[in-house]
Amino acid sequence: MTEHDDVRDLLAAWAFGALDPSEDKTVRRHLAECETCGTEAESLKRTISLLDGPPSTTAPSAPAPEDGVLSAARRTRRPATPHVAAHATPYAAAVAGLRALLPEAEARWSTPVVHDWDVHATLAHLLAADEPLAARLGIAPRVPPSRTAAPTPPAPWQEAWNRRTAHVIDHEYGRTPQESAADWSAQADELLATDEARDPERAARAAELMGMRLPIADHFLVRAFETWIHTDDIGRALGLSVPPPPEAHLRQLIRLAVRVLGLALGPTAPPVLFEVTGGDRWVLGSDAEPVRAELALEPVDFCLLVGGRYPPDEIPRSASGDEDAVRNVLERAASLSWL
Amino acid sequence: MVVSLESTGNTSVEPSADAELHRRLVYGDESALAEAYRAYGALVKAVAVRVTHSPGAAEDVAQEVFAQLWSRPYAFDADRGTLRTWLSVLAHRRAVDWVRSEARHRKDARADDDALHTIPDAAPGPDEAVVDRERSLLLHSALAELPQPQREVVHLAYFAGRTYRQAAVELGIPEGTAKTRLRTALRTLAESLADPPDPAWGQGA
Numbered sequence: 001m002t003e004h005d006d007v008r009d010l011l012a013a014w015a016f017g018a019l020d021p022s023e024d025k026t027v028r029r030h031l032a033e034c035e036t037c038g039t040e041a042e043s044l045k046r047t048i049s050l051l052d053g054p055p056s057t058t059a060p061s062a063p064a065p066e067d068g069v070l071s072a073a074r075r076t077r078r079p080a081t082p083h084v085a086a087h088a089t090p091y092a093a094a095v096a097g098l099r100a101l102l103p104e105a106e107a108r109w110s111t112p113v114v115h116d117w118d119v120h121a122t123l124a125h126l127l128a129a130d131e132p133l134a135a136r137l138g139i140a141p142r143v144p145p146s147r148t149a150a151p152t153p154p155a156p157w158q159e160a161w162n163r164r165t166a167h168v169i170d171h172e173y174g175r176t177p178q179e180s181a182a183d184w185s186a187q188a189d190e191l192l193a194t195d196e197a198r199d200p201e202r203a204a205r206a207a208e209l210m211g212m213r214l215p216i217a218d219h220f221l222v223r224a225f226e227t228w229i230h231t232d233d234i235g236r237a238l239g240l241s242v243p244p245p246p247e248a249h250l251r252q253l254i255r256l257a258v259r260v261l262g263l264a265l266g267p268t269a270p271p272v273l274f275e276v277t278g279g280d281r282w283v284l285g286s287d288a289e290p291v292r293a294e295l296a297l298e299p300v301d302f303c304l305l306v307g308g309r310y311p312p313d314e315i316p317r318s319a320s321g322d323e324d325a326v327r328n329v330l331e332r333a334a335s336l337s338w339l
Numbered sequence: 340m341v342v343s344l345e346s347t348g349n350t351s352v353e354p355s356a357d358a359e360l361h362r363r364l365v366y367g368d369e370s371a372l373a374e375a376y377r378a379y380g381a382l383v384k385a386v387a388v389r390v391t392h393s394p395g396a397a398e399d400v401a402q403e404v405f406a407q408l409w410s411r412p413y414a415f416d417a418d419r420g421t422l423r424t425w426l427s428v429l430a431h432r433r434a435v436d437w438v439r440s441e442a443r444h445r446k447d448a449r450a451d452d453d454a455l456h457t458i459p460d461a462a463p464g465p466d467e468a469v470v471d472r473e474r475s476l477l478l479h480s481a482l483a484e485l486p487q488p489q490r491e492v493v494h495l496a497y498f499a500g501r502t503y504r505q506a507a508v509e510l511g512i513p514e515g516t517a518k519t520r521l522r523t524a525l526r527t528l529a530e531s532l533a534d535p536p537d538p539a540w541g542q543g544a
Contacts, residue, residue, distance in 0.1 A: 012522035013503040018496035020504065047529045051482070051497075053392055053475035054468045069398060070376050073405035074369060081367040096367025104413045240413055243362035 003030055007037055015044035082189070087217035088197040090224035090249035095188045097242070098126075098231040102181055104238055109177040113237040114230075117169070120180060122230055124172035127184045128165045129226055132209045133219050134187055137194045142183045143171045157211045191223070212260070221256045224249065229307040244300045251279055254299055257306045258282055261333050269332075270325040276302055284329055293321030295329060305330065308337030357422045364412040372409050379423060380405070383430040386498045390434035390479050391441075400433045420491065421509065427494045428483075435479045442476060474532060481531035482524075489524040492517050 007030040013019055014027045031038050074080075081096050105111070109120045117125060131141055146167040172180040196203045196216045203217035212222070228245055235242035244250055254276050262284055269285035275296040283291060296318045297305070304310040312330035319326045363371035383404050387397035404426060407414065415425050482493060495506035507517035 009518060009522075012525045013496070013518050015525060016493070016496040016503075016521055018501065018503045018506065018521065020502045043529070044525060047478070047525060047532070048497075050471065050474045050532065051478045051528065052389065054471040069380065069401045069405060070373060072402045073376075073409050074372060078367070078410045080369070093366040093368075097365050100365050100367070100412050103411055240416075241418070243358065243365055246363065246366055246368070249366075 004034060004037065007031075007034070008040070011037065011041050011044055014041065015048050017048075079189075082192045082197075084192055084197045085200045085203065085217075087200060087203055087252075088192060088220045090245060090252055091188075091197075091220045091227065092192050093245060093249055094224040094227035094231065095185070095192070097245070098227055098234075099185060101231055101235060101238075101240070101242065104240060105177070105234065108238060111237045114233045119234055119237065120172065120177040121169045122234055123177065123180050123184050124169040125165050126227060126230055127172065127180065127187060128168035129161075130184070130187055130191060130223060131164070132161075133216075133223060134191055136207050136209060136216070136219075137191065137196055139187065139190045139194070142187055143168045161210060188227075191220075196220075218256055221252055225253050225257070225303070225307065228253075229303070229309065232304075232309075244303075250299050250303070253303060254279065257303065257333075257336075258284075260336060261306065261329075264332050264336060265329065269328060270322065272321075272325050272329050274329065285325075291321070292325040293319060293323070295319045295326050302333070305333050306336050308334060310334070355417065358417040360422065361412060361415060361417050364408065372405065375408060375422065375426075376405055379426045382423065382499055383426050386427050386430040386494075387434040387437075389498065390431060390475075391437050396434070396437050396441075400430055400437060403433050404430050420487075423499065423509075424491045424494050427498050428490060431479070431494070431498070432483050435476070435483050438472075438476050438479070442473070477531055478528050481528050485524055485527060489520045489527075492520040493524050496521060 003026070007027050010019060010023060010027055014024065019027065027041075031041050078099070081092050084092050105119045110118045112118055113122045127142065135141065146164065172183075191197060197220065200217065203220065204215050206213055206215050207219060209219055210222075212219075214222070224245070228242075232242045245253065258274070258276075258280075262282070265285050267286060270292045271283050271285040271287065271289060273281060273291045273294040274284050275281040275294070277296055277298050279299060297315065301310060301315055301317075305312065305315050312327070312334040315330065317326075317330075360371050360375060364375070380401060383401045384397045387400035388394060391397055391400070407429065408426070415422060482490070485493065491510055492503070492506050495501040495509060496503060501509065503517040503521060504514050507514045510517070
């Protein structure tokens, strides 16, 4: 290419002021000599100066205090995340995360999500799923109790839980999705306003909820886990990718999930050295014999597995040693199907 | 039975800075909003001032833009572009809206004046500044309508002060492509002036 061609090629970028100094010099030198390019450059510059508009008549402003813009932006349409103790911050964040997603569901509430639930029903399920902890902390249910008589003998918790979800979904279908969302949101706020959300000592007391006897603090983590997994479900359904919880929260969720998995495997399972990539390592199973296998999973994959969102044979893993021992861990993790 | 061993240290892949900021915004971390403002507040205001020529309006635009980022974090998708260009494009669109509504008000005010003055003055030619303002608005409307690939390069070059080479790196495209997009974009802008939309079209004539 000749210099003339080169410069013609650069003229638009030059007009936008988007050349580096050496190219800019080349262009200017050529424009002084070449009439064709000069005319074209003038016309391009004219467009840019029209884009710039008439010179400003107002004096340049003193930079406004940052906080003006920021505090006004913060006040907008999004409630502040409440200050709670460390065991409840993952739940507070998960609630904020679902709230952030809900505006994207407007006019798409009947998009299928998981099971036979749409977005509206998934919210209703969360409303029901938060109830056991809410009830334990003295918060009245927002949906009236089901009328059907309690079965005798008492049904296992899963059955009662499924029935309650079905009832709440039915109930919420009689209302608008916005009303359901407001109720879910209000119940979550009530949970986060309890003493147990703010005071680690009060959250240290154990409670048996949904078949798991755990400290209240851990039940808050379970709520965070489930809220995030369903938010992720809704995001997928809407074609939006939901980011994983903040790193520190993710680690809290993983530690709890590993503990529950350890209990489910029992003290005699063939021992497996289990690692969550970039985080902790544990020996799962028997501590009376040497490790049979090693297994490493990505943090989010492990959570999806425990959440019943990943078939155990499809999950990306790095494993070595006894395949049966590895399979045992993966299948047990999936069978927790925590949610 | 679980026996905890030592941590293996952080080996996970570093997520892009935008994706990480987005993650924190989604989960309601207010410090992420402050960080976004520190990084891009000046750019957002600069875009708005260049379009509105009004520092006050630019403040309002910036407020709207960051309120949108905070209240609708999912409107930004880190897979489809950088936060810088997304905020820049949003600020530009809001600023163009502001100028349009301002122009409408001025016109209404003029119409009111005309109605009051039953004996019209010798009609003065349109003020040159008014014409320039209208042309500028036409150009900015056209800029807002550019196809996204061109719009991104224009935003980086014109508003963010990048050279076309820097813009190419930021967008992950060849330098030649960045140059071509600027040329095509500028031609489209110039054509929008030569061929302004006919106001009669809107009236279903």
